[in-house]
Amino acid sequence: MIEATDIDTSYGGIQVLWDLSFSVSEEEGVVAIVGPNGAGKSTLLRVLSGIQPIDDGELTLWGEDIESLQPSDVVDMGFVHVSEERNLFNEMTVEENLEMGAYKRRENMESNMQEVYDLFPILDERSSQTAGSLSGGEQQMLAIGRGLMAEPKILALDEPSEGLAPQITDRMFEKIEAISEDVTILLIEQHVNKALSLAETAYLLENGEFVAQDTGQGLLESQHIEDAYL
Ligand SMILES: Nc1ncnc2c1ncn2[C@@H]1O[C@H](COP(=O)(O)OP(=O)(O)O)[C@@H](O)[C@H]1O
Ligand SMILES: [Mg+2]
Numbered sequence: 001m002i003e004a005t006d007i008d009t010s011y012g013g014i015q016v017l018w019d020l021s022f023s024v025s026e027e028e029g030v031v032a033i034v035g036p037n038g039a040g041k042s043t044l045l046r047v048l049s050g051i052q053p054i055d056d057g058e059l060t061l062w063g064e065d066i067e068s069l070q071p072s073d074v075v076d077m078g079f080v081h082v083s084e085e086r087n088l089f090n091e092m093t094v095e096e097n098l099e100m101g102a103y104k105r106r107e108n109m110e111s112n113m114q115e116v117y118d119l120f121p122i123l124d125e126r127s128s129q130t131a132g133s134l135s136g137g138e139q140q141m142l143a144i145g146r147g148l149m150a151e152p153k154i155l156a157l158d159e160p161s162e163g164l165a166p167q168i169t170d171r172m173f174e175k176i177e178a179i180s181e182d183v184t185i186l187l188i189e190q191h192v193n194k195a196l197s198l199a200e201t202a203y204l205l206e207n208g209e210f211v212a213q214d215t216g217q218g219l220l221e222s223q224h225i226e227d228a229y230l
Contacts (some may be wrong), residue, residue, distance in 0.1 A: 101149030
């Protein structure tokens with residue numbers, strides 16, 4: 001469970017998140033955060049990961065104050081963030097990248113890897129190829145698979161469809177929906193329609209502030225989305 005109350009953050013004295021309050025529990029399926037480029041979506045995920053400090057407000061993960069947690073503690077507790085950059089080890093194989101995701105979860109590694117391969121069969125086929133040799137879509141699958149190896153309760157995906165062809169994007173959303181049956185997904189997306197269609201709860205972030213919160217469908221049909229994207 002993530003609980004944020006009035007959190008602020010800044011880069012070098014320039015504030016980019018303002019008074020954000022929200023919560024995400026592992027009872028939820030998909031929670032979406034949408035908003036224009038530069039709104040602060042990726043920054044918010046860095047805050048939740050314990051990488052970017054907060055200036056003000058309160059942020060707890062499963063009751064622990066973020067200030068007392070290292071980024072690796074956050075992963076251990078169950079919040080795993082697949083960043084925009086994907087950060088794969090390009091020279092290492094698919095399988096080795098998956099193993100890296102399991103560094104704290106060695107005991108279930110084999111069965112978790114099998115689950116990732118069942119979800120993304122192409123990764124099984126390519127298991128001994130280097131990550132750097134994969135297509136963009138396959139690399140995104142690998143980044144998500146590596147995140148799943150850490151057994152998250154809440155998995156944050158930062159623009160998983162970025163750079164993917166439309167057909168691959170559709171398949172990616174199907175996979176995200178499938179994952180959300182077991183793991184809560186905190187989804188950041190530019191494909192607003194697709195993200196909001198999947199989400200039970202959704203937030204619209206603009207200039208570092210939440211300007212609307214609703215069900216995914218409710219937000220999709222609201223004037224806010226029309227105003228933000230037209
Ligand atoms: N490392 C950084 N240093 C300084 N400013 C940054 C940094 N990262 C992001 N920003 C700025 O913070 C704001 C929010 O960026 P970001 O969180 O990446 O937005 P989004 O993910 O919604 O596109 C933008 O104005 C961006 O230029
Ligand atoms: Mg971003």
